[in-house]
Amino acid sequence: MPYVPNTDEDRREMLREIGAESFDDLIAGIPRELRMGSDLDVPGPLSELELTRHMQHLAAMNRVPDDVISFLGGGIYDHATAAAVGHITGLPHFYTAYTPYQAEVSQGTLQAIYEFQSLIARLTGFDVANASLYDGATAGAEAVLMATAISRRKKVLVSSTANPALRSVLKTYLMATDLELVEIPMDSGVTDVAALEAELENAGAVLVQHPNFLGLLEPVDQIGAIVSESGAPLIASVDPVSLALLKPPSEYGATIAIGEAQSLGVAVAFGGPLLGFIAAGRKHARRMPGRIIGATNDAEGRRGYVMTLQTREQHIRREKATSNICTNQGLVALAATVQMSLLGRAGLVELALQVAAKTRYAAEQLSLVRGIKLKFDGAFFREFVIELPFEAGTAKEALSDAGIWPGIKCGCYYDDMPNCLLVSVTERHSREDIDSLVSGLEAIIVSRGV
């Protein structure tokens, strides 16, 4: 029993001090008939060596981009993480600390979160960001609750080009509320602006993802203008890497920016832990969900940091809190903070430019293959949709044997795109990787005689 220091002698002595005959005395308050009659039915105990062997065996059953060339994305991206990130998040000072309830012995965690908030604020163009939310999908749901609390209107419009996972989680979060969820259809891969406009009357929140799930840039100026005019808060779901190059949400009329920041120094890790963020203008700070860290002074005038505006939160406000969130993604936010600090201004731009250039190269090369066409004409960032002359799953299976995963089947999320693949490219992909995707797909098309 490697983690329990008490020896039998300690136990006897402690029981004596307590004045109990045996451990059974301590649980006298648990009626006997409620206690288990048998041992727990779980395996173990395993030694460290046996455990490691078992875990290595499980890990080896999974295939990862060291074994294959993968173009999977769809909101979770296989970027390279700087080596220093893991060394910082691996410091026990950070990872074995609790929520910073005692500020005087938690300044490290508090200042790091303050810096995370500052970086998110700079990316999105807003003043106030929180300490993190679970992921981009729940951030979307929290933002809708926040927006409708601001507008006091019940109709929630969500573009069908937003990530399906976000839309799905949103549905769950709204199922017990009196909010009405309306999906706005797409036109040529982006939000159908006319359809959006037709629904805007009395809308209490509008959520648009930019670049959207299909990789396309949304007409955000146009959307921002009509939504602002309607009085509904606009929620922009944004990709933080794209914000190195693209206009921040604060500049096209968004009230709230949310997103998934896994792409900044966090492993794909089978989809968790991820890193949701939320930012908004100062005047909405008191409606924001989750923890917010603020700077202040100590009794001697030194700068220090505390959890602030806690009267919004569940541990104070209980049923009247802005959200039920308590534990968030602290250590993941730290990872992103370190990664963003290492990238710096120039590194962030270079990352985004490499992603843009490689994505464009991949799209161009694929579009030269007879039988493949780009599904949409609009500008895109980091991923794009191709249409094949046959069902996309066929290509996926055939290429899988060659160690290439060409992308996500769009048909899983959109019924009218059975032959389409969503292809995602990061700075990790070499030109050779992209060329093998192109030649692989070409070979399948040729062999099928299409």
Added chain:
Amino acid sequence: MSGATERPDLVVEPTIFELSSPGRRGYSFPPLDVPPVDPVEIFGEDQVRGEAPDFPELTEPEVVRHFTRLAEMNHHVDRGFYPLGSCTMKYNPKVNEDVAQLPGFTRLHPEADEAHSQGALALMHNLATHLAAISGMDEVSLQPPAGASGELAGMLIVRAYHTDRGNPRSKVIVPDSAHGTNPASLTLAGYEAVEIKSDSSGRVDVDELRRIVDSETAAIMITNPNTLGVFESRIAEIIEIVHGVGGLVYMDGANLNALLGIVRPGEIGFDLMHFNLHKTFSSPHGGGGPGSGPIGVTSKLVDYLPYPVIARDEARSRGVEYYPDYERPKSIGKVHGVYGNFLVMVKAYAYILTLGPGGLRRVAENALLNANYLQRKLEGHYELPFKGYCQHEFVLSASRQKEYGVKALDVAKRLLDFGVHAPTVYFPLIVSEALMIEPTETESKRSLDHFIRVMIDIARESESNPEIVTGAPSRTPVSRLDEVRASKDLDVSWRRR
């Protein structure tokens, strides 16, 4: 003990922005091997940002030193005792951290084919099965990424269950000793919170419960043992009363550490519960997450679990035995974008396997033993509002110290001077000047004895030299911080001044 000011001579660490110098870089990329692009050309002028985000510019050694200095300002479990009540700050085993870093887990994309992710899916299926065995629940969904998310999922399951029976009902009962997330979560699920008072023993007032339940009672949410460290010994009656009006009984599993191998909640009548893998099952708290809050239910509720549940079918297809099951038409849907906090699950799974059935039971036994030992040794020095043996935690009150002008907060701050983290203070709300103490099983008797000595010294100081307690802490990197100013002059993101 000496109380002189001995604040370490630390310079306040500047923000990362103040350390920035133009032109520095901390990370480099391989040369671009495809034609470069011009953002204005490919995105259009109206889409492009005027100026790049104002990120700091530093080299790797500067970044590493900055965050290492910040790290050193933290108290943490590897350094010392952390008796935060209801937080279960137990030791986080190192091997769990290592196995969670295996590339086969960290680099696995959630859109990889089922056949290519069998190891991860098997792990999740096994973990859910073990959690079911430990809790007596019939099925577990690992999706909720934190305890509060598990509560929300649970309350939505309650709603879906009653809706199926014609009426979602309107009220959920919560004891006044409950965590704040309980009323916040049930509100999000469309219910009205009905608070029930605790009786003089710190338990749910059963007679009061009998009076307030009716056909609109959807559920009761109970933390057991509760936040006072007391087992709800009349739980069978409570369950019977709530079931009697057709309501469901939800267990907040925050304090499950006390029950491992002793009581299986599903066996004694609880209908559903959430687990906190970052409490009971040893995954680290990370300074505020990531956690994991799986939700388990008994058979009558399995249809409503958040999907996907990781299922097993040996005959499913070639190379696929484990798969995410979305074929659950009555499911409340997703509460996380993917499967939840997978790497946290890896650590919890490793923990269960390392301990095995006997080890898990010993966790509970030693958690109870340590808590009772502390309670016995401290009850002569601080008020103990609820007498008798406690479970894994107990609540003291600083009411005696208050006579000398010393509050619970002061005791908490003074503890920091001795390298011990403070207990949870002012919670539960029903105890004035509450100090809620949970030692966990991973503390040695030596560590508990140190804490006892410090607590007794602080009790003495409170009488003889109260200023030193009310002025604490004096040995931490900063002294007490001005929270009023923080919320009045809101400064939540750094700007050049």
